[in-house]
Amino acid sequence: MKRPAWGLQSKFIGAIALMLAIVVLVMVLLWNRQQASRHEVSEATRESMRVLLADRMRQDGEAEVRQLADALANPLYYFDLDAIGARARAALRESDVEYVLVYDTQGRILHDGSGDIAAYGQPMSDALAADIIAARGPHARTLGQLLDVSSPVMIGDQRLGGVRIGYSLAGMAMAENAAMGGLRARIDAVGRRDLAWLLLLCAALATIALAAVALVQRLLVQPIRMLGDAARAIEGGDFSTPVPESARNDELGDLVRTFARMRDSVARHDRDIRRVAYSDALTGLSNRLAFRELLDKRLRELQGAGRQLALLFADIDDFKRINDTLGHEAGDEVLLQVAGRIERIVGGHAGAEGCVARFGGDEFVVLLEAGHDSAGTDVRALAKRLAEALVREIGQPMLLHGRQVFLGVSIGVALFPDDAEGASMLMKNGDIAMYQAKVAGKNCHRFYSRSMDQAVERRMRMEHDLRGAWERGELSLAYQPIYRTRDRVLVGAEALLRWQHPEDGAVAPAVFIEVAEQSGMIESIGPEVLRVACREAAQWRTPDGAGEPPFVAVNVSPRQLRSGDLLHQIQAALLDSGLSPARLHVELTETAVISDEAHATALLARLREAGVRVWLDDFGTGYSSLSHLRRVQVDGLKIDRSFITDLLRDPDDLALTSAIVAMAHSMGITVVAEGVEKQGQFELLRDRDCDLVQGYWLGYPVSADAFARLLD
Ligand code: C2E
Ligand code: MG
Ligand code: MG
Numbered sequence: 001m002k003r004p005a006w007g008l009q010s011k012f013i014g015a016i017a018l019m020l021a022i023v024v025l026v027m028v029l030l031w032n033r034q035q036a037s038r039h040e041v042s043e044a045t046r047e048s049m050r051v052l053l054a055d056r057m058r059q060d061g062e063a064e065v066r067q068l069a070d071a072l073a074n075p076l077y078y079f080d081l082d083a084i085g086a087r088a089r090a091a092l093r094e095s096d097v098e099y100v101l102v103y104d105t106q107g108r109i110l111h112d113g114s115g116d117i118a119a120y121g122q123p124m125s126d127a128l129a130a131d132i133i134a135a136r137g138p139h140a141r142t143l144g145q146l147l148d149v150s151s152p153v154m155i156g157d158q159r160l161g162g163v164r165i166g167y168s169l170a171g172m173a174m175a176e177n178a179a180m181g182g183l184r185a186r187i188d189a190v191g192r193r194d195l196a197w198l199l200l201l202c203a204a205l206a207t208i209a210l211a212a213v214a215l216v217q218r219l220l221v222q223p224i225r226m227l228g229d230a231a232r233a234i235e236g237g238d239f240s241t242p243v244p245e246s247a248r249n250d251e252l253g254d255l256v257r258t259f260a261r262m263r264d265s266v267a268r269h270d271r272d273i274r275r276v277a278y279s280d281a282l283t284g285l286s287n288r289l290a291f292r293e294l295l296d297k298r299l300r301e302l303q304g305a306g307r308q309l310a311l312l313f314a315d316i317d318d319f320k321r322i323n324d325t326l327g328h329e330a331g332d333e334v335l336l337q338v339a340g341r342i343e344r345i346v347g348g349h350a351g352a353e354g355c356v357a358r359f360g361g362d363e364f365v366v367l368l369e370a371g372h373d374s375a376g377t378d379v380r381a382l383a384k385r386l387a388e389a390l391v392r393e394i395g396q397p398m399l400l401h402g403r404q405v406f407l408g409v410s411i412g413v414a415l416f417p418d419d420a421e422g423a424s425m426l427m428k429n430g431d432i433a434m435y436q437a438k439v440a441g442k443n444c445h446r447f448y449s450r451s452m453d454q455a456v457e458r459r460m461r462m463e464h465d466l467r468g469a470w471e472r473g474e475l476s477l478a479y480q481p482i483y484r485t486r487d488r489v490l491v492g493a494e495a496l497l498r499w500q501h502p503e504d505g506a507v508a509p510a511v512f513i514e515v516a517e518q519s520g521m522i523e524s525i526g527p528e529v530l531r532v533a534c535r536e537a538a539q540w541r542t543p544d545g546a547g548e549p550p551f552v553a554v555n556v557s558p559r560q561l562r563s564g565d566l567l568h569q570i571q572a573a574l575l576d577s578g579l580s581p582a583r584l585h586v587e588l589t590e591t592a593v594i595s596d597e598a599h600a601t602a603l604l605a606r607l608r609e610a611g612v613r614v615w616l617d618d619f620g621t622g623y624s625s626l627s628h629l630r631r632v633q634v635d636g637l638k639i640d641r642s643f644i645t646d647l648l649r650d651p652d653d654l655a656l657t658s659a660i661v662a663m664a665h666s667m668g669i670t671v672v673a674e675g676v677e678k679q680g681q682f683e684l685l686r687d688r689d690c691d692l693v694q695g696y697w698l699g700y701p702v703s704a705d706a707f708a709r710l711l712d
Contacts, residue, residue, distance in 0.1 A: 009221040016209045023205055027198050034194055038187050046180050053172045054147070058140045061149035061167055064091070065138060068163050069151040072102060076153050076160040081111065088113035091165060098146060098166040102153075105161050107133040124164075132164060145169045223252055227259055239267035280358040282332055283339035291357035291365055295423045298367065299416065309416040310383035312366040313430035314342070314390060317408035317442040319362035324562060325596045330400055334407065335362065337398055342366065345389050349382070365430070366390075380415060380447070387411045387445035395443060408443030410434055419448045432456050438518070463519050465501060466512060470528055474500050477532055478701035481710065482553065482672065482694045485686045490543045490711070492551035492585070494694060495533040496701045497525070517557055526560040527569045534577035534584060536704045543711045550711070553585040553615065558592030562599075567606055574612075581611030585636070589617050593632055601632050608633065615672065619660070629667060636691075637664060641675025644695070648680050658688045665689065 068091050075083035088100045092113035102111040107129055109119045124132070128141055128148055138151040150164040226244045233241035243263055246256040278290035286294065295311075302309060316338060323331040339356070342364055346354035355367040368386060370377040394409040412433025420426035433448035435456060440446060469475050479493035499507045516522040537552035560566050574581055586607065593600040593616065604614050613635040620640045629637075639657055646653045657673070664671045673685045676695025685693055702710065 007221070008224060009217060012216050012221070013213055016213055020206060020209050024202055027202055031195060031198055034191065038191055042180065042184055042187055045183055046176065049176055049179055050172075053176055054142065054169075057147055057167060057169075057172055058149065061147055061165060062138045062140060062151070064094070065149045065151040065163060065165050068100075068165070069153045072153045072163055073155050073160065076102070076110075077155055084111045085113070085117075088163075096167045096171045098168045099164075100166075101164040103133075103161050103164070105133075105159055110161065132162065135162075142169070145173075220252065223256060227256065230259070230263065234263055234266060237270075239263060239270065280360075282335055283358050285339055285343070285364075286355065286357040288357065288359045291355070291359070291367070292423060292427075294355060294357075295367060295426070298369070299423055299426075302416070308370070308379040308418070310368040310379045311414045311416070311426050311430045312368060312383060312387055312390070312445075313412040313414070313427070313434040314364045314366070314394075314409050315411075315434050315438070316362035316394075317410055317438070319407075321562060321596065322405070322407075325599055326400065326405075333400055334398065334405070338362075338394055338407070338409075339364065341393050342390060345393050346386065349386050349389070354386070365427075383413045383415070384445075384447075387413055391443060391445060410437035410442050411445035412437055412448060413445060414448040435459075439514070459515060462507070462512060462515050463521075466499070466515060466519075466521060469499060470525055474502065475525065475528075476500070476703070477529065477536065478703060479536075479552070479707040480694060480701040481699040481707070482550075482692050483698050485673075485682070485690050485693050487545065488698075489545040490550060491546055491692065492553060493537075493707060494553040494587070494701075495529065495537075495555070497529055497555075498701075513557070517559055520559065522557045522559050523563055526557055527565075527573070530554055530556075530569055530573040531576060534573040534579045537583060538577040538579040540708065541711055549583065551583040551585050551613070552579075553587050555587045555617065558589060561588060561592050561603065562596065567603060567610070570607065570612060571610065582613070585613040585615050587615045587617040587638065590619060590621070594628065597632065604633060608635070615670075620656070629664075629669070634669060636670035636672055638672040638674050638694075639690075644673050644675045644681055644685075645677070647684055648678065654684070654688075657685075657690075661688050661690055 068087060071087050072084060074080075075087065084102055088102055088111045091097060091100045100111075100113040101109055101124065103109050103124060107124050109117075109122050109124060111117055112119055123129070128143070128150075131141075132139055132148075132150045135150065135152060138149065140147065140149045142148070145168060147167040147169055148164060149167065150162055152162045153160045223244060223246070230241045230243050233239075243260040244256060245260075246253040248256070278287060278293075279285065280287045298309060316334070319331070319334070322334050335358075339358060343356050346356055346366055346368075353369045357365045357367075359365055366386070368379065368383055370379055370382060390411060391409055394407055397404040397406055399405075412430045412435065414420060414426050414429035414433055416426055419429045429448040429452075432452045433446045436452050437444050437446040439455075439459070446452075476498050477495045478498050479495055481490050482492040482494060483489060484491045497509055497513065499509070499512050501507050513522070516525055533552050533554045537550070540549045542549045556566065560569075570584070570586070573579075574584065588600075588604075593604070607614055614633075615636040615638055616629075616634050617638050618640045619637040620643055637660070639660060643653045643657050647657060661671045670691045672692040672694060673681075673690045674694045676682050676685065676693045677697050679697060681695070682693060682697060699710070
């Protein structure tokens with residue numbers, strides 16, 4: 001975990017180091033200052049000592065010179081050179097005396113204390129000579145390392161000459177040096193003591209600073225760092241990092257405890273939010289987000305591990321119908337029951353580990369893996385077994401507010417790593433496979449295969465192209481004649497939708513009507529078909545032998561039936577075309593009617609009240625139940641083509657067809673046979689009293705114009 005580069009501790013150490021440095025600097029300055037002043041003191045002392053010594057030397061010199069002058073007064077008066085010499089030599093023998101000169105009033109040298117008196121009679125010619133000769137009293141002067149003291153020699157007021165003694169100052173310098181040596185030694189000792197004190201002071205300060213750093217580190221930096229680390233961990237979503245316990249009774253202790261409480265509360269909120277964000281509110285299952293995370297995690301773990309995984313994408317068939325007809329509460333109830341069933345089935349599936357999620361709406365997803373105890377089990381086989389079980393179990397009737405409801409489920413299966421390498425791809429392919437299960441007739445399962453991609457693409461293109469096809473004039477109606485079996489008189493026609501695709505040409509209705517149905521486009525195309533069929537039929541004239549003009553039978557999709565707008569659409573089409581209601585027949589599939597019996601029954605009753613005939617199309621392919629026909633009142637039923645095809649070969653089909661005709665007639669229902677392709681079929685149907693027939697043997701679907709000509 002990254003720490004700030006210039007942390008609290010470094011800052012604090014920096015500040016203390018700076019303070020220490022300043023203190024040391026002040027100490028050094030102080031020490032320097034002391035050194036300087038010690039030097040000044042010793043210099044001043046030396047100076048005053050020198051003055052003092054020189055003064056004393058001069059006084060001593062002057063006293064000695066005066067004594068000598070007094071002693072020389074008589075010898076000089078009598079000019080007794082021997083006595084002068086004796087006195088001078090005695091003086092010269094004194095310590096420090098460099099020279100002794102006795103001179104006359106004119107300054108000529110009379111004696112210098114030497115034996116031969118080499119300078120005798122010579123005048124004194126040094127710089128002091130003139131002053132000395134003129135002086136009336138003692139005279140002292142310093143000349144370099146010499147002190148020159150002189151005094152005139154007098155008897156009474158008469159001046160006889162003078163005497164001069166030169167003292168060497170070296171002795172004095174030595175004395176001075178000796179004295180100064182002692183002084184300096186003492187000053188140095190004081191300096192050393194001062195230095196020692198200063199160093200001690202510095203050391204004490206440094207120790208205090210170190211102690212302060214350690215204290216700050218322990219009391220402030222460490223706990224704050226730990227809090228920082230914990231905060232960063234929490235920021236990263238890890239709530240398990242321990243927050244240091246603190247028994248401290250200060251602000252920081254309070255902060256640490258508050259922080260721990262805050263962490264707990266954030267963790268709690270996080271858990272709550274995750275629960276809400278990751279689960280489906282209705283069923284309590286994982287939602288898309290949670291599932292996606294789980295899938296990503298599992299795929300990462302499985303990558304390269306050689307293990308397989310299956311994704312089952314389940315979508316309830318026609319779930320919208322439940323919502324539309326029974327209300328959303330019933331829809332929720334269905335979802336809950338389905339979720340329960342899926343969980344139960346997945347949980348009870350031996351040898352597999354599964355996770356169930358709801359993707360919103362009526363989509364459920366199952367992630368399936370071979371269990372650890374059954375390693376090596378083929379996931380494909382497992383998925384197949386599970387998918388079959390799901391289709392079977394969800395297909396069991398469901399009790400909803402005291403009513404039995406039948407549901408189907410379409411399941412797409414995609415395998416990892418065979419069908420996809422990543423989560424998104426896996427989910428997309430599962431979706432594609434599910435879609436193919438729907439296309440294949442729903443209530444079944446399909447495994448994903450590469451060819452499905454093309455199928456899906458084709459289908460999506462078709463959906464795209466179909467949009468607006470009616471407005472572009474690509475859709476039209478063909479009419480297939482329907483004859484009365486008894487006398488083969490043309491009595492009506494079935495309107496069949498045709499799509500002329502600008503590039504692909506004619507598209508099979510079975511294909512594009514399925515697309516229109518699934519995409520919901522049939523809800524806009526259906527009313528147009530009704531309108532055009534009625535308008536064109538209104539133009540038809542009565543053919544020979546028929547008492548009235550032919551009827552038109554219009555196919556109505558289950559979706560139109562459910563939309564609740566059908567009655568209004570039919571009335572509008574009739575009003576617009578002026579077609580008599582009796583000439584309009586509506587073809588509905590059995591399944592459309594059965595799936596919502598109550599609603600359909602009411603609607604059909606109102607249609608029939610309005611005079612429109614209602615036929616059941618494709619009779620025999622769905623849940624054909626004759627008791628059903630009693631409840632749902634219809635005017636006719638069209639026996640499905642599949643029965644007619646085998647009529648000549650299969651005695652069962654013949655028996656069934658005969659039974660349907662007989663039973664329908666007993667209820668006053670007209671029977672139409674569709675898909676008559678052979679004369680034999682027609683004759684057989686005529687023998688069995690089938691009312692109406694339709695098929696290629698009698699007539700192909702033709703354009704509106706061609707059909708109008710047929711009537712002529
Ligand atoms: P359907 O209502 O059962 O229509 C009869 C289908 O059987 C028509 O196919 C017709 O051409 C075909 N057929 C008629 N006689 C014979 C025969 O002797 N042999 C064979 N093999 N087939 C014959 P088509 O036109 O391809 O329509 C297929 C289905 O599309 C229709 O089945 C109907 O369910 C649906 N359909 C057609 N037009 C419309 C429409 O305008 N609205 C709706 N909702 N569905 C339509
Ligand atoms: Mg039909
Ligand atoms: Mg049919």
